[in-house]
Amino acid sequence: MTVQTERPASRPAVVTKDPGGGPVKRDSRARRARLAPYLLLLPAVAVTLIFLGWPVVKDLSLSFQNLNMRQLIQHLTEWNGISNYKAVLTSEDFWRVTGRSVAFTAVNVVSIMVLGTLVGLLLARLGRRMRVALLTGLILAWAMPVIAATTVYQWLFAQRFGVVNWMLDAIGFHSMAEYNWSGGQYSTFFVIIVLIVWQSIPFVAINLYAATTTIPKELYEAASLDGAGPWKSFTSVTLPFLRPFLFATTFLEVIWVFKAFAQVFAFNEGGPDRLTEILPVYAYIEGMGNQHYGLGAAISLLTILILLGLTSYYLRLVLKQGDDEL
Amino acid sequence: MKGSLFGRFWPNATAVVLIIGFVFPVYWMFTTAFKPTGDIISETPVWFPTDATLEHFRTAVAADHFWTLVRNSLTVTILAVVLSLILALAGSFAMARMRFKGRRGFIIGFMIAQMAPWEVMVIAIYMLVRDNDLLNSLIPLTLFYLVMILPFTVLTLRGFVGAIPKELEESAMVDGCTRPQAFRKVILPLLAPGLMSTSLFGFITAWNEFPMVLVLNKAPETQTLPVWLSSFQTNFGDDWGATMAASSLFAVPILVLFVFLQRKAVAGLTDGAVKG
Numbered sequence: 001m002t003v004q005t006e007r008p009a010s011r012p013a014v015v016t017k018d019p020g021g022g023p024v025k026r027d028s029r030a031r032r033a034r035l036a037p038y039l040l041l042l043p044a045v046a047v048t049l050i051f052l053g054w055p056v057v058k059d060l061s062l063s064f065q066n067l068n069m070r071q072l073i074q075h076l077t078e079w080n081g082i083s084n085y086k087a088v089l090t091s092e093d094f095w096r097v098t099g100r101s102v103a104f105t106a107v108n109v110v111s112i113m114v115l116g117t118l119v120g121l122l123l124a125r126l127g128r129r130m131r132v133a134l135l136t137g138l139i140l141a142w143a144m145p146v147i148a149a150t151t152v153y154q155w156l157f158a159q160r161f162g163v164v165n166w167m168l169d170a171i172g173f174h175s176m177a178e179y180n181w182s183g184g185q186y187s188t189f190f191v192i193i194v195l196i197v198w199q200s201i202p203f204v205a206i207n208l209y210a211a212t213t214t215i216p217k218e219l220y221e222a223a224s225l226d227g228a229g230p231w232k233s234f235t236s237v238t239l240p241f242l243r244p245f246l247f248a249t250t251f252l253e254v255i256w257v258f259k260a261f262a263q264v265f266a267f268n269e270g271g272p273d274r275l276t277e278i279l280p281v282y283a284y285i286e287g288m289g290n291q292h293y294g295l296g297a298a299i300s301l302l303t304i305l306i307l308l309g310l311t312s313y314y315l316r317l318v319l320k321q322g323d324d325e326l
Numbered sequence: 327m328k329g330s331l332f333g334r335f336w337p338n339a340t341a342v343v344l345i346i347g348f349v350f351p352v353y354w355m356f357t358t359a360f361k362p363t364g365d366i367i368s369e370t371p372v373w374f375p376t377d378a379t380l381e382h383f384r385t386a387v388a389a390d391h392f393w394t395l396v397r398n399s400l401t402v403t404i405l406a407v408v409l410s411l412i413l414a415l416a417g418s419f420a421m422a423r424m425r426f427k428g429r430r431g432f433i434i435g436f437m438i439a440q441m442a443p444w445e446v447m448v449i450a451i452y453m454l455v456r457d458n459d460l461l462n463s464l465i466p467l468t469l470f471y472l473v474m475i476l477p478f479t480v481l482t483l484r485g486f487v488g489a490i491p492k493e494l495e496e497s498a499m500v501d502g503c504t505r506p507q508a509f510r511k512v513i514l515p516l517l518a519p520g521l522m523s524t525s526l527f528g529f530i531t532a533w534n535e536f537p538m539v540l541v542l543n544k545a546p547e548t549q550t551l552p553v554w555l556s557s558f559q560t561n562f563g564d565d566w567g568a569t570m571a572a573s574s575l576f577a578v579p580i581l582v583l584f585v586f587l588q589r590k591a592v593a594g595l596t597d598g599a600v601k602g
Contacts (some may be wrong), residue, residue, distance in 0.1 A: 040420035051473040137348035143584035148573040171414035260446040262536040287449040
C-alpha cells in the first residue's frame, strides 16, 4: 500500500503541462486535487500502520528471542533463532490446542449460520407484531456486553441455585440437580458455545432478514410460474440471492469465534486443567501467565497464520473482485 | 384454510420460544440484581421478584474504585470513538467520492486491518507499552482501541457516503460552495444515521475490550469495567445478587443505546459490516 502521488488525478482535464511556467494557480490547484485523496486518507492509514504494524513486527521479533522473566527484568535481548517455533511445533500441547480451536470454531460457526439463517427466514414469515417482538429479543442478546453476558451465563449455569440445573431437575433429569458445568471439558465448552451462539445469532438473523426484503418479488412470481414449490423457490431464488451475504458472514464469524478470548477466559480461564484453552487463551497463558514471552509470541504468530489459512479462500475472492464492486 | 392456520401456528409458536430464549438471560440478570438474597438462594427459583431491593446495587457501587473505573471506561471509549470518527470521515470521503490510483489497495488494506487478531497480540503490545513506560496508563488503551475500531468505521462510513447522491454535492458546488463547504453543509447532516451506527458499534467494541486491559493495566485504579466485572465474582464470592447488579450497571448503557438506535443502526449494517 504505497502512496503514489505522481499519477494523473481524478480530473485529468485540469492537469496542465506547460514547460514555460503555465498558469501557476491552476497548476497548484491541480496538484492539490491530485493529492487530496491521499491527504484525506493519510491520518487513518498512518495510525493503523503504526499501531497495528508495530505490534505485528514486535511479535515477530519477540518470537525469535529467548525471553522469560529473567531477560524481561534485566532488559536482555537474547536471540535464539527458530528454537521457539521448534519447541511449539514439536509440542503435543500445541497441536492438541490447535485441533481443539478448529473444532470449536467449526461447531460454533456451523450452529450460528444454520440457526441464524433459520431465524432470519422466520422473521420474514412472521406478522408485524411478532416480528418486532422477536427483533427486540434478538437485539437485547446482541447488545449485551460480552463480559456481562458471560457472568450471566455463569449464574444461569451455577452449580447451586442455577436456574438451568433446577429446570433440568424439574423435567426429570434428577442427576443434574447439582451438576458442576465448569467441572469438565465438554460441559464447559457446551456452556461457552451456547453463550457464543446466543450472542451471534442476532447479527446473522437480522442482517439476513434485511437482505431477504431486498429480493425482487418478480423472481418468486417467475419461479411459481415455472411450477416451483416453496422448497424449490427457496433453493432457486432465495439461496442464490443470499449466497454472497452468507459467504461474507461465515467468514466474519470464523474470525470472531476463532478469537473468542473473552468468553473462554472469563468463564473459566481455560479450565478445568487447561482443557478448554483455545489458541488465543493458550498463547496468553503460556506467554503472560507462565512468563515465556518469546514462546507466547511464537504461538501468537502461528495463530495468526492459522487464521489466515482458515480465511484465505475468502480473502482470495475479495482480492479478485472488480474495482467497481469494492 | 387448515393449511394457512397450520402455516401461521408454527412460525408464531417458534417465535415465542425464541423470544423467551433470547430475553430470558437478560431478564434473569435484572431480576436477580433486584431480588433479596433469600430469593436468590432459594431451592425453587423466584420467577418474579415481589419485594425489590437496591442492596446489591449498593454493594456493587461501593466496591473499591468503582467510580474511577466508570470514568476510565467512559474516557477511553469516548475518546477512541470520537477520534476514529474524525479520521474515518476524511478517509471514507476520499474512498467514496474520489477516483485515484491505489484506491482498491486502501480498501482491501482496511478490510485486512479489520481482521487483526488483537486478542493474540497482547504479548507484543505489552512489551511495546512497557518499553515506553506506559503501563497502567489510559493513553495506549485509547490508541489501540482507536485502531481497533477505525477500519470498521472507515468501511462503514464509506458505504453511507456512497449512498448520498453525488448530485446534491455538485449542485452545492455549482451554487458556489467549495468542496469542503459542500461536505460540511450537505453531506455531514445526511450522514447522521451513519455516524450514529458506526459510533455505536465502535462504542461496543471499546466498552467491551478485555484482554488488553487485563495485560496492560494491572493497577486496579487504572483498569476498566470489563476486567473489574470479570473478577467481581472472585472478589465477592458467590454473591450473585451483587454480581448481577454489577453486570446490569455495565450492560445498561449499551442496551439503552442499542434499543434507541436500533433501526438506524441495523439499517446501515448490511452494507458496511458484512462487506468488510
